[in-house]
Amino acid sequence: MSEMLGNYHFLVRNYSLAIKPLEKIIEGEPGEKKAKKKLIVCYTQTGQLEKALNLFYELIREDFDCIINTNPESEDCPCPHLTKDLECGLIERDDEYELDIELGILWLYCSKEKSAEYFCKAQKLNPADKRISSIIEILKPESKTQN
Amino acid sequence: MHENQNIKNEILDSLAEGLFTVDKNFKINFFNEAAERITGFKKAEVLGKFCKNVFQSDFCLAECPIARVLESGRSVYDLKTRIICKGAQHIPIKLNAAVLKNSDSQPVGGVVSFRDVSYDSTIESYLRDNTNFFGIVGHTKTMTDIFHLIEEIAYTDANVLILGETGTGKEMIADAIQKTSKRRKEKFIKVNCSVLPPNLLASELFGHAKGAFTDAVKDRIGRFELADRGTIFLDEVAEMPLQMQTQLLRVIQEGTFERLGESITKKVDVRIIAATNVNIKEAIRDGNFREDLYYRLNVIPIVVPPLRERKDDIPFLIKHFIQKFNLLYNKEIKDVDDEALNALVNYPWQGNIRELENTIEYAFIRNKDLNKITSCCLPASIIQNVDCRENFYKSDTRINTTNLIELLNKHQWNKTKVAQILGVNRTTVWRYLKSIGIEEN
Incomplete structure (x- = not known):
């Protein structure tokens, strides 16, 4: 399972097949942020939202900029399409809270404000989750971006 | 270092074959001049771009040759496919692909070389006109029996199952069946059931509705719908997953199916020609192939003999x-x-x-x-057991000792001149002389 094969499956949006090689990369190189960014998307699209949220939370605490500075074109990021499809119901989700979390995660690859908007909605539905509060703190407009 | 790279690039630019390399993210990082000539894209337009966005071909998603090498560990040779060139023109190509590895044997990129085989298609049509039966060469009784059978079934719509080992020409038999059939002017759609992963195969055969799954951003027509009123060739049909076999059975029995993510039932009129190289009876016994599907496909069975059983051909x-x-x-x-x-x-x-x-x-x-x-x-x-050095001279009928000595005498032992007359290399004459004990000087 090579990194390159993980990249290929991600490029052709075969998320379930991309997971294993991407996980392997992170296992060998825990600081590998590019693989983490892709893996978060893969988890959201394969029904593993809890894993996606944990990894997302870990990454934005470590390097917030690496997600917000995503260039959709040069990184072939599927998030602009995914957020659009999720918002207009082309991709259906049963649980509103989970949908907000998923959109909050995916929107950060495109817009910090929209991402914060969805995390705030999720927080109203489940105020007990400390991770969400912490994410909102990081996403606040006055939050400094790291370099 | 920089000079070495320039030399390498010049060498690669001098090749007649198109060649490009990608990095581990599948972004193009080299594109030679022949690739520019064949595809119409300029280097500056493609460097740094994802190859799938440049070639925009279906095979990028389903049959990416570099991904195939990564998965199988074996380089790809002479894969026939089509790419979309600048200006949306489709051209047939044959390609080779390999993975580039670093010193730790980790894949860090890929290389694809390709040639335009449009000219090959012209050759194929010439050869087709000069063969026994729609491009198939066969004089043995088993083959001529197959040709007669194909002619006999030309007026039926019955399904055909072609059985035979790999490389026996099952696809050519399918072509001949379609070309002689009453559906010859309708669509002929070919699907290799072993190439696509199961999740893509369902979408490929039956199509999908917008939103059926992530990335299904618009409705897509399936191969069965595309082949309506025509013929579909299901190659390597025994590789089809069991769940898909059930769906296929329904298409054969009722002519109906639904696109993925849609509840509207579609009805089609498609003739099926299927082929496999596996022992289908064994596959049924092992539970890998549905028996009822086998009987539905096997209305007209054609067994293509292996070459060792038709040596006369x-x-x-x-x-x-x-x-x-x-x-x-x-x-x-x-x-x-x-x-x-x-x-x-x-x-x-x-x-x-x-x-x-x-x-x-x-x-x-x-x-x-x-x-x-x-x-x-x-x-x-x-x-085996052939001494090629010795054999080389024996087999070259243009050289024999008497003639050679005569010619050499006639031309003052000018070996270059004599080689030209004989139509061989000068070194061939020199080696022949050495083999018969006549050394230089």
């Missing part, structure tokens, strides 16, 4: 491939010598006609001077 096939490669390589090879023919006829040909074709092409590439293929031009696996 081998000389005709050799002649056919010599004609083909003479056109392709611009050579004038007339025949094979007796020893080579004997080796070719007696070889077991596990890869059947495809292996024979590759062997003749190999011999063409190895053959530098002669107008005949000798046994020494053949791969070592086919010829």
Whole structure:
């Protein structure tokens, strides 16, 4: 399972097949942020939202900029399409809270404000989750971006 | 270092084959001049771009050759496919692909070389007109029986199941069935069931509705719908997952199916030609193939014999491939010598006609001077116990000792001149003289 094969499956949006090689990369190189960014998307699209949220939370605490500075074109990021499809119901989700979390995660690859908007909605539905509060703190407009 | 890279790039630019490399993210990082010529894209337009966004071909998603190498660990040779060039023109290509690795043997990129085979299609049509039956070469009784059967079934719509080992020409038989059938003017859609992963195969065959799954951003018509009123060829049908076999059975029985993510039932009128190289009875026994589907497909069974069971066709096939490669390589090879023919006829040909074709092409590439293929031009696996050094001179009928000495005397022992007259290299004359004990000076 090579990194390159993980990249290929991600490029052709075969998320379930991309997971294993991407996980392997992170296992060998825990600081590998590019693989983490892709893996978060893969988890959201394969029904593993809890894993996606944990990894997302870990990454934005470590390097917030690496997600917000995503260039959709040069990184072939599927998030602009995914957020659009999720918002207009082309991709259906049963649980509103989970949908907000998923959109909050995916929107950060495109817009910090929209991402914060969805995390705030999720927080109203489940105020007990400390991770969400912490994410909102990081996403606040006055939050400094790291370099 | 920089100078070395320039030299390497110049070498790659001098190739007649198109060549590009990608990094581990599948972004193009080299594109040679032939690739520019074939595709119409300029280097500046493609460097740094994802290859899938440049070529925008279906095969990028389903059959990416570099991904295939990564998965199988084996390089890809002579894969026939189509790419979309600048200006949306589709061209047929044959490509080779390999993975580039770093010093730790980790893949860090890929290389694809390709050539435009539009000209090959012209050659194929020429050869098709010069063969026994729609491009198929066959004089043995088993083959002529198959040709007669195809003619007999021309007016039916019955499903056909073609069985035969790999490389026996099952697809050509399917082509002939379609071309002789009353549906010959309708669509003929080919699907290789073993190439696509199960999740893509369902969408490929039956189509999907917008939103059926992530990335299904618009409705997509499936192959069955596309083939309506025509014929579909399901190659490697035994590789189809069991769940898909159930869906296929329903299409055969009722002519109906639904696109993925849609509840509207579609009805089609499609004739099915299926083929497989696996032992289908065994597959049924092992629970890998549905028995009811087998009986539905096997209305007209055609068993294509392996090449070792139709040895009498081998000389005709050799002649056919010599004609083909003479056109392709611009050579004038007339025949094979007796020893080579004997080796070719007696070889077991596990890869059947495809292996024979590759062997003749190999011999063409190895053959530098002669107008005949000798046994020494053949791969070592086919010829055994042949001393090629000695054999080389024996088999070259243009050289014999008396004639050679006469010619050398006539031309003041000018070996270059004599070689030209004989149509061989100067070194061939020199080696021949050495082999008969006449040294330089």
